[in-house]
Amino acid sequence: MHTFKEGSLEQYKFIPLNEILSYGIAGDLIHIHLEPAEGRSPGEKMELVQQGLRELAKKLIEDHALEGIKTILATSWIVAAHPRIMEKLGFKVEGPIDEKMRREHFADESRPVGYSHMSREQFLELYGGQ
Secondary structure (H helix, E strand, O other), X not given: OOOOOOOOHHHHOOEXXXXXXXXXXXXXXXXXEEOOOOOOOHHHXXXXXXXXHHHHHHHHHHOHHHXXXXXXXXXXXXXXXXXXXXXXXXXXXXXXXXXXXXXHHXXXXXXXXXXXXXXXXXXXXXXXXX
């Protein structure tokens, strides 16, 4: 399982894609992070997420510094609470993280935390068509 601790954008150098979606890089992984989007309808949230994923795909195609990225992943309570949405977005949901991962990276999170991922190739196939 590939992951790293979620935190503030500043602490983990997450790069904003739009007002609710950002990403961080760890080796050959990109970890996406979703910010709260209070006051927005579910449809608006989904459109912003899809827009952010298309922007990330554009960066993967255009930025030579990202050529080594092999996996896009999401590890969050959102994955655990909404696995069907993650699957609709193309992610493979692996289920809950193990206790070791929880202690090391999500000790402050009381909700279940799920893990999902997608290969670079799958991601570009889904979101790289601009």
